[in-house]
Amino acid sequence: MGAESSYVPRYVDRALDLLLGELPAVMLTGPRGCGKTTTALRRATSVMRLDRPEEAGAFRAAPDAVLGAQPTPVLIDEWQAVPESMGAIKRAVDSGSDAGRFLITGSVRARLDPAGWPATGRVVPLAMSGLTVGEIERRVGAVEVIEQLFGDQDPTVVTLEQVFSLIDYVDHALRGGFPDAIGLGDFARAAWYDGYADQLVRHDVSDLAEVRSPSGLAALLRAVALNTAGMPTLATLAEAAGIDHRTARTYLDLLEDLRIIERIPAWTTNRLARMVKTPKYYLLDSGLAAHLAGDTRAGVLKSGDRLGRLIDTFVLAQIRPLLRLSTPTVTVHHLRDGNQTREIDLVLESASGQIVGIEIKAANTVDARDARHLAWLRDQIGAAFQRGVVLHTGSTTYPLGERLWAMPIAALWQGRSSRDG
Incomplete structure (x- = not known):
């Protein structure tokens, strides 16, 4: 109750809930520290923090198996720490069309990554900013x-x-x-x-x-x-x-x-x-x-x-x-x-x-x-x-x-x- 009451409602809340009600994967983008993870955690059943070495290591070794074992909605936090995570999300989305399965936070770097962006049409970005x-x-x-x-x-x-x-x-x-x-x-x-x-x-x-x-x-x-x-x-x-x-x-x-x-x-x-x-x-x-x-x-x-x-x-x-x-x-x-x-x-x-x-x-x-x-x-x-x-x-x-x-x-x-x- 205390954590819920201390949450500051964000402008993106309604949009995020609407998207998760119809789409399988949504990525919250924005500067570090603007509140993306806090907002995403309120909607996640399980969390994978890829900036933690032990979780990142397991994901790199078997991305599809590790991702498939997570109860949904699953939050994949700081995805860019393990870039191959996006490929695993793409394959999971392609295998089923259920809405609200994946919440992703981190950097959008499609135009900078020479490997390209594998999630076009599968992951919908939603921008967040700092608190207004x-x-x-x-x-x-x-x-x-x-x-x-x-x-x-x-x-x-x-x-x-x-x-x-x-x-x-x-x-x-x-x-x-x-x-x-x-x-x-x-x-x-x-x-x-x-x-x-x-x-x-x-x-x-x-x-x-x-x-x-x-x-x-x-x-x-x-x-x-x-x-x-x-x-x-x-x-x-x-x-x-x-x-x-x-x-x-x-x-x-x-x-x-x-x-x-x-x-x-x-x-x-x-x-x-x-x-x-x-x-x-x-x-x-x-x-x-x-x-x-x-x-x-x-x-x-x-x-x-x-x-x-x-x-x-x-x-x-x-x-x-x-x-x-x-x-x-x-x-x-x-x-x-x-x-x-x-x-x-x-x-x-x-x-x-x-x-x-x-x-x-x-x-x-x-x-x-x-x-x-x-x-x-x-x-x-x-x-x-x-x-x-x-x-x-x-x-x-x-x-x-x-x-x-x-x-x-x-x-x-x-x-x-x-x-x-």
Whole structure:
């Protein structure tokens, strides 16, 4: 009872249960420490931990026999420690079609593994991220916010039931979303992040590929953290890390595969000419980004650039898991024109081509001028533009113009609480 009551409901819970009700094998993906195993364990009858040498050794010796002996649903934890495990899962799925047999956690490395990915069509991935504020506050109704942004009904002019100050947002961003780090004090959290980064650079990446310069990889990760929510060139990142361009590109692929960084692609359309095509870089966790960049509450409050990057990274961390659970899926992009005069932080695109533009402002009040780039995009693409939103650190939702709205950042999670039923 105690373990059950202490579990923090995750946005992916409902999706995971639906998938396991119809599919034989589901893989939870996400960065190490985001809660994949905790979520999977609640649904598993048996567990195989392949990062334990004794269990990995037995599995390597007789993968089909060992897997077949496990009561289902079986959790195969850290599958990449024994890559041949995926072949055994494939064969087991091919031999029977019962739903909910296998839960898998670990890295998705199909594009990096020269042996290829044997489980296409057999194992369905489901992405997890770190904890969001909505999950911490048990506001599982927040999963509907993306559908509401794309819906035909306009937002309601309303003030938040729980007011957040700029400092509250900064503190949430500095804590990040790793369950083991959220409740720690500043000193202990910094030590935790140091250990996490060291484990990542010196051990986790080696599961995927040979890293000749761990120090270069660490420097590259810090360079991305310093540039989070920005568009540095590959040359800039490589120079900052002291490595060549080819090595930098390989290391960035590895970090993205481990779900530590994300490169948001530029949004393009034939209706707009001369748009920048450079991706926008993010660390997926704002707390890790802040730690690697040396950001503190006092420091970011004195620097508009650091504050903007931190809040931008934090907001995407709240939105990202919601996008993956939308039906149909919504993709995220950014937009900047070739003259560097117009920029939109996030461009959300539905499967049908509808667009929701999002600007993020670390300000308590915003006006129509803050939505001018959204208004420009609306006028350029017409009916495809569903809505533009300026997310701010104030407390009220209000209109800024035709299909343009100001909304508090906290409106992303102040939906129906799970305690409301």
